[in-house]
Amino acid sequence: MTTNQVLIGVSLTLVLAVGSQILASRLRIPALIVLLPVGFAAGALIEDVDPERLLGAAFSPLVSLAVAVILYDAGLGLDLARLRGHTRRVVVRLIWIGVLITWLLGALLAAPLLGMSQRAAVMIGAILVVSGPTVVGPLLSFVRPKDRLQHILVWEGSLIDPVGGILGALVFHAVTASTKHFSSGAASFLASVGIGAAGGVVGAALLWGLFRVLRLGEVLGTTAQLAAVIGVAALCDVLREDTGLIAAVMMGLAIANLPGIDVPARRPFFETLVSLIIGLLFISISATVTPQSLRHVGLLALGFAAFLVVAVRPLVAAVSTLGTDLTRGERGFIGWMAPRGIVAAATASTFSAGLVAKGIGGASKILPATFVVIVATVTLYGLTASPVARRLGVVRPSRSRPLLVGGDRWVVDLGVALKSAGLEVLMWAGQEQQRERIRQAGIEIAPGELLAAVTGEGPQLEGITAVFFLTAEDDFNALAAAILRGSVAGAVHHLGAPPESRGVVAPFIGGEALFGADLTWPTISRRYEDGAAVLTQPAGGALPPGCDPLFLVRPDGRLDPVTEAGTPLPGPGDTVVLLAPGRRGAARPPE
Numbered sequence: 001m002t003t004n005q006v007l008i009g010v011s012l013t014l015v016l017a018v019g020s021q022i023l024a025s026r027l028r029i030p031a032l033i034v035l036l037p038v039g040f041a042a043g044a045l046i047e048d049v050d051p052e053r054l055l056g057a058a059f060s061p062l063v064s065l066a067v068a069v070i071l072y073d074a075g076l077g078l079d080l081a082r083l084r085g086h087t088r089r090v091v092v093r094l095i096w097i098g099v100l101i102t103w104l105l106g107a108l109l110a111a112p113l114l115g116m117s118q119r120a121a122v123m124i125g126a127i128l129v130v131s132g133p134t135v136v137g138p139l140l141s142f143v144r145p146k147d148r149l150q151h152i153l154v155w156e157g158s159l160i161d162p163v164g165g166i167l168g169a170l171v172f173h174a175v176t177a178s179t180k181h182f183s184s185g186a187a188s189f190l191a192s193v194g195i196g197a198a199g200g201v202v203g204a205a206l207l208w209g210l211f212r213v214l215r216l217g218e219v220l221g222t223t224a225q226l227a228a229v230i231g232v233a234a235l236c237d238v239l240r241e242d243t244g245l246i247a248a249v250m251m252g253l254a255i256a257n258l259p260g261i262d263v264p265a266r267r268p269f270f271e272t273l274v275s276l277i278i279g280l281l282f283i284s285i286s287a288t289v290t291p292q293s294l295r296h297v298g299l300l301a302l303g304f305a306a307f308l309v310v311a312v313r314p315l316v317a318a319v320s321t322l323g324t325d326l327t328r329g330e331r332g333f334i335g336w337m338a339p340r341g342i343v344a345a346a347t348a349s350t351f352s353a354g355l356v357a358k359g360i361g362g363a364s365k366i367l368p369a370t371f372v373v374i375v376a377t378v379t380l381y382g383l384t385a386s387p388v389a390r391r392l393g394v395v396r397p398s399r400s401r402p403l404l405v406g407g408d409r410w411v412v413d414l415g416v417a418l419k420s421a422g423l424e425v426l427m428w429a430g431q432e433q434q435r436e437r438i439r440q441a442g443i444e445i446a447p448g449e450l451l452a453a454v455t456g457e458g459p460q461l462e463g464i465t466a467v468f469f470l471t472a473e474d475d476f477n478a479l480a481a482a483i484l485r486g487s488v489a490g491a492v493h494h495l496g497a498p499p500e501s502r503g504v505v506a507p508f509i510g511g512e513a514l515f516g517a518d519l520t521w522p523t524i525s526r527r528y529e530d531g532a533a534v535l536t537q538p539a540g541g542a543l544p545p546g547c548d549p550l551f552l553v554r555p556d557g558r559l560d561p562v563t564e565a566g567t568p569l570p571g572p573g574d575t576v577v578l579l580a581p582g583r584r585g586a587a588r589p590p591e
Contacts, residue, residue, distance in 0.1 A: 001053055009048035013287075016042055016049070017279030030138050030382040032339075035279060036375045039286025051284040061237070063285070063346045066277045067161070068233035068248035069226065070342070073274045074133040074158040075252020083155060086324040087148060090334075091155045093320035095163060098156075101319065102129045103167070105312050106304075113307075114300050114369055116362030119175040123355060124366050126171040127347050128308065128340060128373060130164030133157045135341035135378055143385045144396045149330055153337055161343045162245035166192045168347040169241040176358050195236055196243035200250025203232035207255055222269050225255075245343075278342065285345040286371065293368040301372035309377060313338040329392035336388050339377045344370055401426060402559055403446060405480070406470035407434020410524055413534040414470070414550070414577070415443045421536055421553040421575045426464070466559060468514060469494035472521050493561055495521050513564040515550055524579065531582045539570035544580060551577040 001009070020038045024031035042049045051059045083091065107125030110116055116124070136157035140150055170188050210216055210224050229251060233244030317335030326334075348370035355363035389395045404415050407429030415438070419425045427438045428446040438445055467484055469477035469492075477494035484492045496513025498520045515524075524532075539552060552560045555573035562568070570576065 001048075005048050006054060009050075009054045012042070012046065013049050013051075013054075013280060013283050017276070017283045020283070021275065021279050030142050030378070031279070032135055032138065032282065032341075032378045033382045035282040036286050036371075036378065039283035040289055040371075042283065043287025043289065044291050049283070049287045052288060059284075060346075060350045061234075063281060063349070064237055064242070064244060065230050065233055066281055067165075067343060067346060068244050069229055070133065070274050070277060071158065071161060071245055072225075072229040072248040072252040073270045074137070074154075075249045076256045076270070078155060078158060078253055078256060080253070080257045083151070086326065087152055087155075090152050090320050090324055090326065091159070094152075094156045094316065094334075095159055097319055098316040099129045099160065099163060099167065101316050102308070102312055105315075106308065109304060109307055110369075113304055114297060114362065114365055116365060117360055119360050120355060120362040120366060123168075123171055123175055123351060123363070124348075124369060126164070126168045127344055127351070127366070127370055129167065130161050130343045130347075131157045131338055131341060133161070133341075135339040136337070139337070139339060139381060139385055142382070143389050145333060145389050145394050146330070146396055148326075149333055149394055152334065157341075158249060161341075162196065162242070162249055165242040165245045165343055165347060166196070168351060172351045172354065175360065176354060192240050192243050193246060195240045196246025197250060199232050199236040199243065199247030200254065203228050203247055203251040204254035204258070206232075207251065208258070226273075242347075281342050281346070285342070285349055288349055289368055289371045293364070294372065297365050297369050298372060301369040302376055304369065305373040305376035305380075308338070308373065309380060327394075329394045332392050333389055333394045337381060337385060339381045340370070340374045341378075345374055401465050403428065403464050403467045404470060405429070405468065405477075406472075407431060407437055408470075408472065408525065409437070410528045410532075410534060410579075411470045412437050412441050412443070416441050417534045417536050417577050418551065418553070418559070419443060421577065422557060423553065423559060466561075467492045468561070470514075470521070472525070474498075474521070491561075493563065495519075496564065498522055515548070515562055516564050519548060519550075519579070527579065527581065533580055535578050535580045536575050537578065539574035539576040540572070543576075543578065546581040547578045549576050550579055553577065 016038055017035065020034040021031045024034045027034075039049075047053065055062060103125045105125075106128050107118075107121045110124050111118055111121035114121070114124075133154065136153055140153060145153075170192070173188075206228050207225060210228075211221065216224055229248055232247050232251065236243040236247045314335040316338075317331055321331045321334060348367045352363055352366040352370075355366065386395075401424045402418065403426045404411055404418075405428050407427070412427070412434075415425045415427050419442075425443055426446050427443050429435050429438060435445055467481070469481050471477055474495070474497040478497070481492045481494040493514040495515065496517050496519075513520075534550070536553075543549065549562050549567055551562065552568045552570055553575040554560065554571070560568040
């Protein structure tokens with residue numbers, strides 16, 4: 001390819017990946033529903049986006065390293081403290097029993113339905129055992145199931161990818177060796193797991209040394225993690241194929257759960273990187289599927305996908321949840337959530353070409369059939385998961401459940417105003433006098449220590465959608481907000497520090513100031529002493545003179561705060577929460 005063709009291909013792939021994600025966000029649908037058909041159409045119409053032409057032999061190893069980064073980020077979000085009791089039992093069963101059932105039944109049907117040889121059918125059965133965080137995570141964020149379901153499905157998706165990748169590599173080597181006997185499969189699998197686990201230990205030890213000995217800062221600490229994951233995953237893959245995926249997950253698990261490791265990670269960096277990688281991978285791999293390859297397998301592959309959805313996954317869920325305390329709705333939702341993702345696409349793309357070169361019957365159908373299964377399952381689950389979850393009664397309340405941290409009079413009045421707007425408000429304060437004020441206002445108080453409760457190390461706070469730090473201590477607000485970001489499902493905001501602040505942290509921590517840079521705690525407190533009040537009124541009309549908007553409460557219960565970046569635009573049926581001057585009569589002395 002010429003330089004111009006490479007430039008066009010790379011830039012167009014990037015534009016299509018990001019553009020598809022933007023379009024999906026505007027349409028309020030999972031991004032994968034847009035990425036897959038866009039990549040397929042681009043590959044059919046524009047030769048320059050074909051990754052095999054752009055990258056050649058480098059495409060497959062680059063995909064493996066990119067997936068390793070995704071799995072490391074997924075491992076960072078796995079909290080071992082939450083994997084206990086029946087939750088752990090279900091996850092373990094989904095991994096080993098679910099893999100065996102899906103592999104066996106998938107292989108048995110693929111041979112007669114898709115017209116494959118037995119060896120090709122065994123290969124596609126092994127490829128399609130995986131799910132993965134690249135598809136499960138976005139769908140769960142869209143659906144918002146109850147916390148226990150979220151934990152089970154995220155753990156399954158994160159752990160089944162490396163298991164499925166190694167299984168695919170072992171089956172590929174067995175199939176290409178022209179053997180129907182897999183007596184050495186268990187030993188090979190254990191050897192692969194051992195290499196991956198050893199790599200994970202080495203990588204975690206390396207990061208521990210970088211963090212504890214060199215004490216790298218935030219920027220270098222983040223880039224060091226990225227370099228360590230890629231380096232360790234590449235070394236493991238050199239020693240044994242696809243073992244880098246296990247090493248990546250184990251490194252993330254270790255860094256997230258080992259005590260005494262202060263990780264200077266920039267979570268927004270990893271989130272942005274993973275989002276970009278997912279878009280690029282799905283566009284690129286979809287572009288490798290040609291319309292000609294789908295011509296003879298399209299409808300048959302749809303039937304194969306239907307069998308996996310309607311028969312195989314419910315059976316896996318029933319066996320995995322047998323004898324546990326999961327409700328009928330939770331079992332049903334687990335049986336309706338098994339989308340195939342990037343690891344299935346990557347392994348199919350990698351192994352199908354080798355099987356075709358070996359002359360194995362039906363091997364040319366593996367990649368297009370896998371593509372159809374991915375598109376079908378992602379589209380089906382993406383469009384139906386929300387209504388199914390609502391029908392089964394496993395969705396967290398759609399209305400916002402904000403946590404307000406602070407117990408001053410104006411903060412309590414703010415909680416009362418949000419509660420009057422229909423929200424389920426939770427508050428926390430450290431001083432007993434402030435906690436008593438919250439109780440008298442009829443607002444629920446968060447139990448235990450704040451950070452332990454929110455991050456899961458103490459009593460759990462279920463369903464928190466946003467946290468707002470509103471205390472008089474600017475440094476506490478800024479530091480606590482920085483710690484909790486990434487530990488709660490929703491946004492974390494804090495009041496801005498006054499321009500004249502001499503705090504150690506608050507003036508330098510960055511981020512958008514809640515309510516804007518002018519409405520700091522001293523300013524609000526002073527205005528409250530002068531008689532200001534927190535009020536609610538329908539949005540859309542002109543605000544009374546001197547009023548400052550604080551929040552918009554949407555008709556569906558969503559809560560949008562005013563920040564330094566701007567005020568959210570009001571819509572029909574919205575309620576605005578205001579700080580209005582002189583509405584409480586004569587000023588009262590501060591308590």
